[in-house]
Amino acid sequence: MSYDPYADYRELTLRGIILGALITVVFTASNVYLGLKVGLTFASSIPAAVISMAVLKFAKDSNILENNMVQTQASAAGTLSTIIFVIPGLLMAGYWSGFPFWQTTLICMAGGILGVIFTIPLRYAMVVKSKLPYPEGVAAAEILKVGSGEHEDDEAAKGGSGVREIATGGILAGLVSFCTGGLRIAADSASYWLKSGTAIFQLPMGFSLALLGAGWLVGLTGGIAILAGIFIAWGGAVPYLSANIPQPADMEMADFAMKLWREKVRFIGAGTIGIAAIWTLITLAKPMMEGMHLSFRALKGGAEMSAERVERDLSPKAMILWTLGMMAVLAVTFYQFVAAANISDGLAWLLVAACTLLASVIGFLVAAACGYMAGLVGSSSSPISGIGIVSVVVISLVLLAIGESGGLFADAANREFLLALTLFCGSAVISVASISNDNLQDLKTGYLVKATPRYQQIVLIIGCVVGAVVIAPVLELLYQAYGFTGAMPREGMDATQALAAPQATLMTTIATGIFAHNLQWDYIFTGVAIGIALIIIDIVLKKATASRLSLPVLAVGMGIYLPPSVNMPIVIGAVLAAVVKNIIAKRGAGAEGRLKTADRIGTLFAAGLIVGESLVGVVLAFIIAFSVTNGGSDAPLALGLENWDTAAKWLGLAFFITGITAFARQVLKAGK
Helix, strand or coil, rough: CCCCCCCCCCCHHHHHHHHHHHHHHHHHHHHHHHHHHHHCCCCCCCHHHHHHHHCCCCCCCCCHHHHHHHHHHHHHHHHHHHHHHHHCHHHHCCCCCCCHHHHHHHHHHHHHHHHHHHHHHHHHHHHHHHCCCCCCHHHHHHHHHHHHCCCCCCCCHHHHHHHHHHHHHHHHHHHHHHHHHHHCCCCCEEEEEEEECCEEEEEEEECHHHHHHHHHHHHHHHHHHHHHHHHHHHHHHHHHHHHHHHCCCCCHHHHHHHHHHHHEEEEEEHHHHHHHHHHHHHHHHHHHHHHHHHHHHHHCCCCCCCCCHHCCCCCCHHHHHHHHHHHHHHHHHHHHHHHHCCCCCHHHHHHHHHHHHHHHHHHHHHHHHHHHHHHHHHCCCCHHHHHHHHHHHHHHHHHHHHHCCCCHHHCCCHHHHHHHHHHHHHHHHHHHHHHHHHHHHHHHHHCCCCCHHHHHHHHHHHHHHHHHHHHHHHHHHHHHHHHEEEECCCCCCCHHHHHHHHHHHHHHHHHHHHHHHCCCHHHHHHHHHHHHHHHHHHHHHHHHHCCCCCCCCCHHHHHHHHHHHHHHHHHHHHHHHHHHHHHHHCCCCHHHHHHHHHHHHHHHHHHHHHHHHHHHHHHHHHHHHHHHHHHCCCCCCCCCCCCHHHHHHHHHHHHHHHHHHHHHHHHHHHCC
């Protein structure tokens, strides 16, 4: 047995679990808000590790392994929030009028825990013995080592713990968000509209500091791709359609252009996103198959309890019991969902069995694939939306076949029910996929810092439970306060404040099209054609530049599909990151170490911006919901200044420029 320097370290502690749960609440709420607003979530492992180290340094005998457990738990729960990519579709389809706590919680919890269990057999082959890079997992391990003092002489350690950057970014973004969403004295976007003949063009701008931070994390390549999508939508598609479709006399130019974008151009974006997601899965087919092969081989061979602490996983017996238990939870949850429909008992049990098997089997295959993809390209780049699209299509087709064979479509209400059941089942698959994406990254971090895998797997399960409990109330709160695009809880609400929930809208549109045969296929196929052309350009770029340049087609599709006021801050954040890093790189000797430090500080400041704005958004949602419940306004804190629209836009721009300046100065200072 080899010497273990960490053998006496306290690893799984009550204080660590409680701290992890508290951080979980913060990051889960933040990710739910950001995901509903723009369709993006952020990796929470690094900021969670930084916060854990800052808090536990005041506790007796805290150590790197305990901090690793905290970030593992928090990152799992933050990742579970990607269920918002599907489940809001149940409201958009008109089937739910809110988020039932137990159904939402149980589907999240069961899917998340299955994602943890399904990837445990892959740990030895895909983490210990594999050469996959695991970018987020390695980065989190380096942060933990720097914080524990293992790299005291390393250049990266000179930027400090990073807590100040998270706090500064959070306070700055929180204050701006309070002024825009609470007091309503500053605008969160502005646009300049112009006409050339009858063609309508828009020059859009958004002032969200959270999206500025998201753009920093996306990087220049993704930012340029999103900008290309904006140009396709607002420099091509909308002007073309507005030039060829007469504008109603009673409709303003801007309203007409936005109507064309919502009802036609977004379907072009959906087609581009769909083909990009499918292409991504095709390009990763070999590693996906390898991941599934390793998973089957590991299950067939079993797993023995190793005497070495750093090699101990949950026992095979525990994994089997957890799997059967979560499948039972899924079956009960699906039965509760199906019981509300007016169908025979035999057909109801058939649908319950089909959905349980679909969620479990697709989830198992997806877990292996997502685990490998996360190790290959990173959790943030892994195409969860593509997995969701493919899953929704497969589930739709299976349930469509059951519905037709069982004569369900004689009643029109059953078509809506099967659509809703498709989205509900797809939510379970997304939960499995997202946790699988995160699990192996966390296990890679643990492997690098010599953590006990079994304890990590336990806190991953705890993280799934805590995150699942948080998600349903946060979803309900945000829905009641802001509403979703296509699903508003009350009449007369401000549609400009609605959360877009872009992935959920896309999944619902696809499922509805399969069941009702009413998709606007001409625009979708136009998007597919654009996507194929962009894929070819991407391939040529990569071959011509040895992969130094690329054009992420999925990001182009998001540029077409998302509102332009959402996209522009992301683009600016990406450009800001490139400019600042280029300035630091030109500072002479030692640039590599300074870039490493600056990149870490930039990542933490960006995380602070995201968390600050998102948390204020959640708090404001609580205030709005309380006001509305008691018969008050849906803008209870708004000052209601008269003739303030123009001034609000200039003030919003001033806040945004201040945020950019503060961000750049913080990172440039770290890179000195």
